[in-house]
Amino acid sequence: MRAKNRLTTAFLKSAPVGKHCDGAGLWLVKREDGGAQWVLRVTVHGRRREMGLGGYPALSLAEARKQAERWRNVAVTGSDPVKVRKAEERAERRENISLDVLTADAFEARKAELKGDGTAGRWLSPLTLHVLPKLGRMPVTDLDQRDIRDTLAPIWHVKADTARKAMNRLSIVLRHAAALGLDVDLQATDKAKALLGKSRHVPKNIPAMAWADVPGFYASLEEPTLTHLALRLVILTGLRSTPLRTLRLDQIEGNIWTVPAEAMKGRKDATEAFRVPLSREAQRIIDLARPHARGGFLFPNTRGGVISDMTLSRHMERRGLEARPHGFRTSLRTWLAEATDTPHEVAETMLAHVVDGGVVRAYRRTDFIEQRRALAERWADHVTGGAGQVVKLAGAV
Incomplete structure (x- = not known):
């Protein structure tokens, strides 16, 4: 030794x-x-x-x-x-096999699959808000359908989407626990659904403005405030408000706005950013907003972040409008269907929707940028007072 x-x-x-x-x-x-x-x-x-x-x-x-x-x-x-x-x-x-611990472990294992590694908290929030406060300390091996039913019953019919997500997350946690060798009931969530019955909740679409009415509303956004400018850009681009509200100046180059893949809802598996063609009107709005820029953000708030989605929604609510900012995506999509001959895949790409399966997308390596550029200009013509006439797309496929 x-x-x-x-x-x-x-x-x-x-x-x-x-x-x-x-x-x-x-x-x-x-x-x-x-x-x-x-x-x-x-x-x-x-x-x-x-x-x-x-x-x-x-x-x-x-x-x-x-x-x-x-x-x-x-x-x-x-x-x-x-x-x-x-x-x-x-x-x-x-040794600690509580639902709290297993939920955290399951989330950690799936972070890479989630947009931004789940930092926004949306994967966990249905559980942290509605399940873990009541069941978090319970050993996952003791969890049964009655526990789940009693916990989710208060929101099953009134917050159906949240309840559905909570049930889905619970199922994932139980499968994770089973993979660790724990004796859990993998059918507990299905049994709980049977006990809860079919949800009476009727989902409602987000109210949208008729595309023919958009020019009038657009014209009313005449003040150079962040709210008015952001709403104008929401209308012109057809994107969700989140990537727009978090728009950074370094994402804009000429007439192209490149949105990072992680900022696009429904594109968590995307490895490429999404390019948005900017019409001349959209570029003008961006130039008007530049003096407001702070910290690299085009639409900052006074607390160092960016303006909230509620800021835009409340503006429309105060105007007595039923429609909401997200509804302008519907306005644009309906205009594409009724006033243009745009092919389905091009129209869906205008809204950054993922179309077709992975195999098709692997071979069709295009984002239809030129066709979308022409459509963006036509849409801008319409919302600034044009007639919204039928659009013929040269070379559209």
């Missing part, structure tokens, strides 16, 4: 940068930034393994020697200390 206990507490307090051996594979690694880390080197089946034990001085010399002795003994039996420690950590985590 190699000599042990070479280091002293006094030496450690002023140890220079470098590696310092205590013996029998235990080392203190002193970094240039002043920090230090205990490292143990052992040999298992002829292969050297290195494992960190903790930082110094949080882990004292005596405690580091104690841990080193334990893991050396594990190595002597032929087991890999690194793998043994990981197994112990997994077992320790599994």
Whole structure:
């Protein structure tokens, strides 16, 4: 056995940068930034393994020697200390199998699939708001359909979409728990749906303005305020308000606005940004908004962020209008259907909808930018007072 206990507490307090051996594979690694880390080197089946034990001085010399002795003994039996420690950590985590813990674990495993890694909180919010406050501490193995029914019953008919999402997320969490080897009822959510019955909620489409009425409303947005300018750009581009409200100046180059893929709803699997052709009128509105820009954002608010969606909606509400900003996407889509001969895939791309399956999109590598540019100009002509006449698209496919 190699000599042990070479280091002293006094030496450690002023140890220079470098590696310092205590013996029998235990080392203190002193970094240039002043920090230090205990490292143990052992040999298992002829292969050297290195494992960190903790930082110094949080882990004292005596405690580091104690841990080193334990893991050396594990190595002597032929087991890999690194793998043994990981197994112990997994077992320790599994001791707490509450719905709270399993939900967090399932979310962590799926973050990469979610837009912006789920930072907006929309994946978790149906559970954190309506399920976890009541069931979060319950062991996931005890969860049954009655628990789920009683928890979601208050919103099943009045907040049907939220209840549906909560049920979907619960099903994912249960499948995740089953994959970890826990004995859960994978049919609990389906049974809960049967107990709750069919939702009486009737979904309502977001109120939209008839496309023939859009020019009159557009003309009323005559003030150079952020609200008026943002609403004008919502109308002209046909995009959802989120990418527009978070529009950054560096996303605009000439007559093209490039929206990052992660900012586009329904395009979380996209690897490319979405290009928006800007009509001459849209470019004029952007130029009018530039003096308001702050922090790189074209539509900032006074608190350092950007204007809210409610700011735009309340403006229309105060005007006594039933329609809402999102409804202008419907106005544009209806105009495309009724006043143009635009092919379906081009019209859907105008609204940044993903059309066709992945195989078709893999071969059809176009975003119809030139056709959409012509349509954007025609739409701008209409909303600024044109007749909205039938549009013929040269070369449309």
